[in-house]
Amino acid sequence: MQTRFASILMFLFAALALGGVASANQYELMFDNGSSWRGDDGDRVDVVFSERGVSQSMSGVVMKIDGRPGFEIVFVRGEIAGKQATKGIFAPDIETMTTSGEAVGGGAVTKASGTTKKSDAEDKGGSTRPAVTTVGDDGILESSKRGVFFMPWEGPVGIEARHDEIKSIIAEADKYGPGQIIVLQINSPGGLVIEGDKIHETLKDVKQRHRVIAWIKEAISAAAFTSLHCDEIYFMQVGAMGSAVMFAGQTAISGGELDAWLEKFSEVAEIGGRDPIIARCMVTRTAMASYDKDPDTGKVTIYPDMRGEFDISDDKNVLTLNSDNAIDCGYADGIANTTDELAVLLDLPEWHEVNDSGRRIHERWQRTVKQCRDRIPRLQAELQRNPERAITLLKELLGWYNRCYPVLVYEMGLPPDPDPIRRQIEEIRRQRGNRN
């Protein structure tokens, strides 16, 4: 009953916000990790915060928020050590703060009843109203405003741009049920084939239930392979996509291996609803493509040779498409330089991200990669300078294998199997034991 009452209260709050009559005391806090909280005095919240380096949590009611932006103190009244008390929590120490029942970042979440769901649906498409996320009886989340799950996907494939992040944004979209729009903003020079294999399986699967969009700034090689899976491809005007020759060392694959790669690329193009002839030109220099275009209907007929009026790729070049030729031959669905332009192409009333999870997923991994690139050379230097700390430092190195394997192995060239490091730690321990 209490939960239901809270839900109704939350909906009242949401309705007020939708009507543009938000309380004058409404607060918005942004936390260092990118999450945020918006609410009011009297809201019931769950707070996770750090105190003297220890992570703690408490539930309670917001009494007031004081202090200048960025350095607020949030006074929460709740149970501390078995009795009711008010605790002042320094905002920069807060890791997460959610209104009770809130399941995702961004807008407030309420538990919806059947009737409220109906009014919620009526609100969809409102262009100036803030979004409200509700939880249906089936546990599926629903956003009051039609929007996208947006994630930048940048850097070398398999190192910075990974399958894992794609899976994470899909998992987020899945919480909202089928039919969501996932936008991957692609800016990658290509990368590892093994990552491409994982991406292939995942994107093939997700297309069954969501609409997946590639928005291309740079999609070279493995990134082109990834983009071709998507239901729709939009280019930024500066965009480029292609050059997907697979090679090892200095040499391109050939023979059966090349045939298999050509087959796979063709399959991927077809999965994305595109002609495989053009896709094959991205894989090998000798494949050709040209096309005719019906001046009345715009229908494109693609040929695996140069007989068409318009050339795509001759037998001397691996293909990289730019926005002009990608659009003209029907390989791209439109050009969007900004999110607003993309919203129009996606047939959305305005650009709206259902939540910021995709950006956070991206930032989190990019931050880890940066930390790893910064830390590992220091670790190696410290190992040389302080051999007496070798065990601690080697254990930290093992920890980095768990945190950031691709940078260690594919970028820094450390051995794929960390077992020798474990053995080295054991050996040092043994030697020290013998000395003692």
Place this chain on the structure above:
Amino acid sequence: MSTPLRFIALSGLLAAATASSLAARGAETPANAPAITESKVPVVYVVPMSGQMGTDIHPSIYDEVVKDVMEVQPDVIVYQLKSADIDNNFYLAGNDDRREFGLAKIGEYRDLVRTLHEKLDARQVMWVEDSVGLGSLLALSWPEMYMSEGARLWGLARVSSMAAGWSDPDVASKMLNAWVGMGNGFLQIGGYPLEIGWAMMRPEYNLSASFKGREVTWANDTAGQWVVDSSGDNVANFNASLAEDMGLSQGTVENLDDLMFLMGYREYDEAESGKEMVEKYVSDWRRTFDRCKTWWADAQQKMGWASGDDAIKYLGSAKTDMERILRACRQYPAVEARWQQDYGMSILQLELQIEGIKDQIGDMRRGNQNRGRGGSNRGRGGGGRGL
């Protein structure tokens, strides 16, 4: 970097200084003159893009410029490009330094171009005073381009040279076409056809144009009415007159007054803050880099002296010099790029060297203390580990 005082100078056009150039065109109202019904004099904001790509022309300074433009809210933005970074006859003889060749990063410039296009809401014009090398990608990123008499739009062979060094023909073609595709992205945002990009970046491509009324059709062959490049060994290049004849350039100009007149403005105010910011940035980073060279030489000398009683003193002083270099690299990406290029050291490597010196000093102090407990606090420091 502090924002310089904004100064808006009223420049009367049709002044004696430009009379000769205008007389050549006649004094009639320009054909493309915008319909200005208000008495307000349009404000033009000049953004210099002058010097070496990758250092002088660096995205980091243009972030500041963008903020300033948004405050000034000019009617016209003129990008004044003067960069010939792979040309032996570099016009800035005093600054010419071949070691700066090749420091430009295409991705950074692509983002810069996008930012300028998307964030700034004013008529934007590219004025090429001279461009050889990657600067030509910037030049071709704006559809409205003017060139100075004798200006060059050359040197995009540099893009395909980035893909050199691969022997396997498929891999070589992959790399080449990836780079050329990225290069062509600049032409696409500028509204230029891909055929021009291919001919300007790839020596084996020809270029010709056919005219139908005012419409120009470009092709990578020699079958057009006007053959621009029939050589299979060289990329296509444009000088000012050829670019104007072919419709790439809207006109050839002598100076800003001339340019503004061609754009249809008889008079204008010039916001000079952008010029001041960029000029200050260039002189600041170059001066800072020169200081870094001195600090580095000082640090090396001091480390050579770091023995005996004064070891800790000299090591500490060397550390201070290196910390100054580190700060300079962090403040100016141009200094960082040049430092890496000339001294082979990244920011991380500098940090590691500084940490090494700190350890050395710590070891020496501990050694001295130990000796002190033994009756003497004098003696040689630990030394030993070096850098």
